Amino acid sequence: MMSKQYKYETLVRAFHADIYRYAVWLIRDKSIAEDVVQETFLRAWKSLDSLQDEHAAKAWLITILRRENARRFERKQLDLVDIDDVVTVDERATSDGDADTDALHAAIDQLADEYKEPLIMQVLLGFSGEEIAQQLQLNKNTVMTRLFRARSQLKHIMTQDKQTGGFANG
């Protein structure tokens, strides 16, 4: 039988990248995202015995991460932050760093959280409509509607950018 430590190492190595990327998109700040990922994995370690179905590990970690992020807001008592000050394209820069990707990053950030979050869960994490519904405590139809609106808006923003000859960051 797999030891707890080995199970944990496997969990970290298999999922840390997806969990981190999701955290950055959710939180919009790399440094805070890394802290929340760290909290998430520590909490996962503490309750690793409760993870029975290893196929559900990613969803389990995302549940913990969302809870940890919510706790962060409770602790901060919803400090008001001007998102424009926090979000920069560079913050999410990929190794490619091309203009189209940067424009897409900015477009994703223009989406309201209620549209962005299911979209990222689907595209980045590969979650099904049912899994997203479970995570966000919504019914599946609502999730599908939000996914539809998210992509509609994204398409609209990207089309506008092209018509206006490029996207001005910030």
Add this chain to the structure above:
Amino acid sequence: MDELTFRRHVLANPFSQDAQVIQAAHQDPVKQQFWHDLKQQELALQQALQIDVPHDLADKLLWEQVSQTDTANFSHPTPPRRPLWFAIAASVLLSISIGWVNFNSKEHTFYDDVIAHIEHVSTHEITGDVITLAALNSKLAKFGGVINAALGKILSANYCVIDGVESLHVQLGDPDNPTSVFILPKDVTVTEALSTNHIQGKILEYQSANVLIIGTVSQTFSQITEQIAQHLAFSR
């Protein structure tokens, strides 16, 4: 399928395999074009979401877990209280067993776990990525160690926790028969009697750390042990 239903469907799931959706696209070039553009956008979106991950994040997470876990797990384990008769019996036993290697249960379990770690994890740790000497030294720095000359091909260098002991596991030599080098805290001792018919084992004791070397190919094992002994130093 009407335009709105089609769009709602593919916008919710651009790579849908729904037969009705596929048929609707085949029958209508406008729908087909819309879907094609959407799939392109989706591929770009997938790419855009793949932001860079700090290269040492997994190691940091493992390290943090070790640091947060009860330190009693990493130092010499405190033996459970024994009754007086046990102490007397033990001292008698000790007096008649001089010359025997004393494997206590903790050491034995630790060595077993090291072997289990090698068996289960080693191949997964060898990813084919180039590990530079600088990268290895940056990991060794947490133990105050430094290697001052090239050791040949470094196959992997990962922090790991074995039986609650934080260590750095380095693999060197032939990817098919790698030699493992474990950098261990000083308070972890492993018996010298490591070698069997199949496994070569050696512990190098430094002032601030112990280094356990395990391999299966005698010649490579000896060369690597010699190189480690010559070029690995600890500053604290």
